Amino acid sequence: MDVKLPRLGEGSESGVVVGILVKEGQVVTKGQTILELENEKAVAPIPAPAAGTVAKIRVKEGDRVAVGQVVLSLVVVGETAAPSAPPPAPAPVSTPVANTAAPETPASDSAASADDSAEPAKSIHPPAAAPSIRLLARQLGIDLTKVRGSENGGRIVLADLRAYIQRLEKLATASKSAKPAAPPAAAATPAPVVESIDFSKWGPVTKKPLSVLRKVISHRMTENWNTIPHVTQFDNADITALLELRKQHAAAYAAKGAHLTLTGFAIKAVVAALKLHPTFNASIDAATGEVVLKNYFHIGIAVDTDGGLLVPVIRDADKKSLFELSKELQDLATRARDRKVALEEMKGGTFTISNQGGIGGAHFTPIVNKPEVAILGLGRGAWQAVVREKKIEPRMLLPIGLSYDHRLIDGGTAARFTVDLVRAFETFTEADVRL
Amino acid sequence: MEPIKTDIVVLGAGPGGYAAAFYAADMGKKVILVEQDKRLGGVCLNRGCIPSKALLQATKLITEARESAHRGITFASPQVDLAKLRAWKESVLEKLGGGIKALAQKRGVQVIQGRGHFEGSQSLRVENEQGQQFISYDKAIIAVGSRSALPKAFDLGNPRIMTSRGALELEEIPQDLLIVGGGYIGMELGTVYAGLGTNVVVIEALDTILAGADADLVRPVAARAKKMFKEIRVKARVLKMSTVGKQIKVETELDGQRREELYDRVLVAVGRSPNSGDLGLEQTKVEKDEKGFIQVNARQETADPAIYAIGDITGGLMLAHKAAKEARIAVECILGEDSRFEHVVPAVVFTDPEVAWCGLTENEAKVKDIPITVAKFPWGASGRALTYDRTDGLTKLILEPETERVLGVGIVGHGAGELIAEGVLAVEMGATARDLAECIHPHPTLSETVMEAAETFFGHATHTHVRKSTAAQS
Numbered sequence: 001m002d003v004k005l006p007r008l009g010e011g012s013e014s015g016v017v018v019g020i021l022v023k024e025g026q027v028v029t030k031g032q033t034i035l036e037l038e039n040e041k042a043v044a045p046i047p048a049p050a051a052g053t054v055a056k057i058r059v060k061e062g063d064r065v066a067v068g069q070v071v072l073s074l075v076v077v078g079e080t081a082a083p084s085a086p087p088p089a090p091a092p093v094s095t096p097v098a099n100t101a102a103p104e105t106p107a108s109d110s111a112a113s114a115d116d117s118a119e120p121a122k123s124i125h126p127p128a129a130a131p132s133i134r135l136l137a138r139q140l141g142i143d144l145t146k147v148r149g150s151e152n153g154g155r156i157v158l159a160d161l162r163a164y165i166q167r168l169e170k171l172a173t174a175s176k177s178a179k180p181a182a183p184p185a186a187a188a189t190p191a192p193v194v195e196s197i198d199f200s201k202w203g204p205v206t207k208k209p210l211s212v213l214r215k216v217i218s219h220r221m222t223e224n225w226n227t228i229p230h231v232t233q234f235d236n237a238d239i240t241a242l243l244e245l246r247k248q249h250a251a252a253y254a255a256k257g258a259h260l261t262l263t264g265f266a267i268k269a270v271v272a273a274l275k276l277h278p279t280f281n282a283s284i285d286a287a288t289g290e291v292v293l294k295n296y297f298h299i300g301i302a303v304d305t306d307g308g309l310l311v312p313v314i315r316d317a318d319k320k321s322l323f324e325l326s327k328e329l330q331d332l333a334t335r336a337r338d339r340k341v342a343l344e345e346m347k348g349g350t351f352t353i354s355n356q357g358g359i360g361g362a363h364f365t366p367i368v369n370k371p372e373v374a375i376l377g378l379g380r381g382a383w384q385a386v387v388r389e390k391k392i393e394p395r396m397l398l399p400i401g402l403s404y405d406h407r408l409i410d411g412g413t414a415a416r417f418t419v420d421l422v423r424a425f426e427t428f429t430e431a432d433v434r435l
Numbered sequence: 436m437e438p439i440k441t442d443i444v445v446l447g448a449g450p451g452g453y454a455a456a457f458y459a460a461d462m463g464k465k466v467i468l469v470e471q472d473k474r475l476g477g478v479c480l481n482r483g484c485i486p487s488k489a490l491l492q493a494t495k496l497i498t499e500a501r502e503s504a505h506r507g508i509t510f511a512s513p514q515v516d517l518a519k520l521r522a523w524k525e526s527v528l529e530k531l532g533g534g535i536k537a538l539a540q541k542r543g544v545q546v547i548q549g550r551g552h553f554e555g556s557q558s559l560r561v562e563n564e565q566g567q568q569f570i571s572y573d574k575a576i577i578a579v580g581s582r583s584a585l586p587k588a589f590d591l592g593n594p595r596i597m598t599s600r601g602a603l604e605l606e607e608i609p610q611d612l613l614i615v616g617g618g619y620i621g622m623e624l625g626t627v628y629a630g631l632g633t634n635v636v637v638i639e640a641l642d643t644i645l646a647g648a649d650a651d652l653v654r655p656v657a658a659r660a661k662k663m664f665k666e667i668r669v670k671a672r673v674l675k676m677s678t679v680g681k682q683i684k685v686e687t688e689l690d691g692q693r694r695e696e697l698y699d700r701v702l703v704a705v706g707r708s709p710n711s712g713d714l715g716l717e718q719t720k721v722e723k724d725e726k727g728f729i730q731v732n733a734r735q736e737t738a739d740p741a742i743y744a745i746g747d748i749t750g751g752l753m754l755a756h757k758a759a760k761e762a763r764i765a766v767e768c769i770l771g772e773d774s775r776f777e778h779v780v781p782a783v784v785f786t787d788p789e790v791a792w793c794g795l796t797e798n799e800a801k802v803k804d805i806p807i808t809v810a811k812f813p814w815g816a817s818g819r820a821l822t823y824d825r826t827d828g829l830t831k832l833i834l835e836p837e838t839e840r841v842l843g844v845g846i847v848g849h850g851a852g853e854l855i856a857e858g859v860l861a862v863e864m865g866a867t868a869r870d871l872a873e874c875i876h877p878h879p880t881l882s883e884t885v886m887e888a889a890e891t892f893f894g895h896a897t898h899t900h901v902r903k904s905t906a907a908q909s
Contacts (some may be wrong), residue, residue, distance in 0.1 A: 105851060126777065128840050128865025138773050153840040153867035 002070040016064040032311040038212040053074040062324040120148040229406040231366040236397040237425035258326040269424035283371040300349030303336040313349040377401040436598040438569035449477020449531040451746030451758030452578035460542040474532035479755040494630030546796040553715035581747035609699035617644035619784040621704035652847040653826040706884040731776035783852035791855035794843030794862040810892035816899040817878040830884035
């Protein structure tokens with residue numbers, strides 16, 4: 001069978017192959033990762049849709065592949081290999097349809113199909129669409145071969161045409177706003193002149209290409225930094241008691257396979273503060289001019305990986321115990337470092353935590369992760385001489401930096417959030433931690 | 436003489452021409468319709484579709500009456516009053532032709548009777564008994580159609596050697612009729628004459644009658660024609676014809692064997708030629724192919740920016756409904772719309788039984804190496820077909836294997852011409868086999884065969900049992 005690139009989810013219809021994890025002739029199990037694909041959002045593992053033997057790999061590292069494109073041929077258990085190199089061109093009648101539904105493919109909701117960007121698979125037949133739709137497309141100057149049909153048999157209906165137009169509009173406005181002269185308020189920053197500098201003039205250098213993930217990070221950081229007026233609020237949380245609690249319970253957690261970390265506590269503290277300050281758990285919808293307050297708490301966790309920053313999301317953190325959070329954190333961080341987090345798992349966050357404590361450093365100013373409106377940066381806790389009740393005491397203080405979108409959040413609100421957040425860090429009780 | 440000025444002139448008042456003229460007038464254009472015949476409607480109405488169907492319907496009764504004997508109903512031998520039959524047929528044509536004329540008047544379309552001749556890209560001269568007139572126009576639409584081809588070797592000036600035009604005049608019921616050409620015209624008119632009692636012999640040069648249609652659709656027609664006709668001779672040729680008294684001596688060849696036969700009449704139905712000869716097209720930029728068909732693009736534009744062409748004169752499938760659609764396209768393009776011909780054209784052969792298809796055929800898929808899956812439903816399993824006593828039918832769907840989209844539909848059987856409309860809708864709408872299977876079709880009707888063909892694809896048609904794996908993959 002031909003293995004085609006499955007739908008990757010909203011807005012990502014193609015990607016660059018960054019890793020091929022199988023070899024021709026290798027036996028794979030169903031669900032085993034065969035490729036890693038990097039796109040605008042992250043690196044996604046592509047699983048084998050069935051068990052079998054890899055007959056032919058049709059892509060190489062660095063190739064950009066689109067959804068529906070054949071990435072490799074698999075001789076499924078029970079099938080015999082096609083003789084020699086040329087792959088079986090007309091696939092067996094029933095398999096291709098099944099192929100496209102790969103295990104991790106999310107049910108395509110209308111929002112997702114509205115974001116389809118890749119062209120549909122090429123067909124020798126004209127696009128399946130009613131004469132009225134073809135007429136409309138012609139009047140609008142739309143090439144229907146570029147529109148993905150959502151109906152049975154790939155039939156294009158009015159909704160598909162509408163979604164396609166909306167996507168074109170989005171792309172058009174995106175490329176417009178990307179032009180340097182766009183925001184009149186921003187003091188006309190001239191477009192950076194891209195000029196290659198010969199650094200070897202001054203000493204030996206090593207060159208390597210910028211990875212796709214690095215480019216994505218670069219693009220998103222620039223975008224977030226340029227479009228969000230950032231303010232960072234600093235404070236310290238006294239985590240002496242918190243660490244005492246951790247000390248008492250770490251062993252019990254470890255016995256059940258969980259690593260009780262400060263990040264786990266931080267999620268709990270953040271959710272408590274978010275509940276008191278809903279604007280921190282919101283987004284600005286520029287298209288409709290609305291503030292979207294979310295009634296769910298999905299917390300993004302910045303994970304430092306060899307390839308660069310990834311932010312997997314813990315869903316419904318408010319409904320999970322510290323133990324559950326600790327387990328999930330551990331799992332997500334491991335998979336993120338192995339780059340095995342599905343794209344879907346990196347979406348839908350409402351607030352992000354970046355904990356550098358494990359590495360070191362104190363206060364820093366994180367950049368808000370759009371479309372979220374705030375991010376918490378944690379430094380390394382350190383013993384400090386603190387005056388309490390007119391006595392100097394050694395206390396463990398956690399440096400916290402809260403960056404927020406000043407368009408939506410005022411300084412007063414931020415200060416109040418910080419106070420509540422610090423209080424949450426400082427008031428963990430036995431009951432919060434006990435298993 | 437001062438030329439008449441108009442927005443649009445339409446040359447030819449067949450189903451393409453009058454449709455173009457009427458639509459342009461409805462859109463507010465000043466239109467002149469030029470037609471050389473006294474009666475409007477073109478070949479379709481006067482010498483084609485309509486008279487042939489009138490005669491087919493009339494003679495069908497004779498066949499049906501005969502075939503009802505085994506159902507316990509017998510009739511005396513029919514008495515055919517040819518003059519009365521001709522008059523009835525003529526009355527149908529008169530009614531329709533008059534109707535078109537009245538519709539033209541209501542719309543303010545000026546009809547000029549006469550022969551049109553281009554004097555330039557935007558000037559037409561029309562000649563008739565009264566003299567000549569000049570028309571100066573913005574745009575012209577050529578819809579002059581085609582006529583039955585009569586090869587020179589057969590053109591002896593003998594009226595007993597007829598084309599379809601003569602055959603439809605129905606001057607007599609010949610005892611022995613030779614039909615040269617087993618295409619749709621030959622087979623339809625053969626059915627008429629065989630119904631009237633003539634001994635019909637069909638000679639076809641190719642290896643099958645109705646060449647072009649899928650073999651499984653032709654089979655029931657061939658089987659019945661073998662019973663109704665005296666003989667169908669394929670891979671045979673007519674070498675020579677000559678007049679012998681009141682008969683025609685025909686020299687034929689089959690498998691290298693020559694023989695001479697005598698026929699009372701001969702119908703030559705070997706194709707159609709474009710009427711592009713005497714139009715003065717050399718005064719325009721219009722280009723023709725080597726056969727004389729005017730070359731147009733999907734917008735029906737000729738090489739001359741002021742001139743459009745539609746219908747038979749542009750070649751391809753010579754069908755009235757195709758011409759009518761092209762008429763719309765041409766007018767819409769003249770009105771500035773970005774229209775183009777991209778539509779599924781159904782074909783219907785009104786033989787007994789009828790054959791109809793639309794979209795992709797199995798033949799075409801084979802030639803172009805297009806992967807397809809075919810789902811078939813034989814009418815032997817249709818209750819309605821049994822009550823018609825006509826189980827010699829087949830409904831099949833040509834499907835795209837991956838998407839199960841309906842790419843084509845082929846039907847042979849009683850009333851196939853009516854049934855194919857659903858196929859056209861399915862193909863145009865991009866419907867899938869599932870869509871057709873899901874739609875409730877009324878019982879007991881032949882339309883159920885479309886649904887059941889789709890169901891055979893999924894392996895669960897109620898009235899037939901076909902395992903999915905054997906559901907005709909090709």
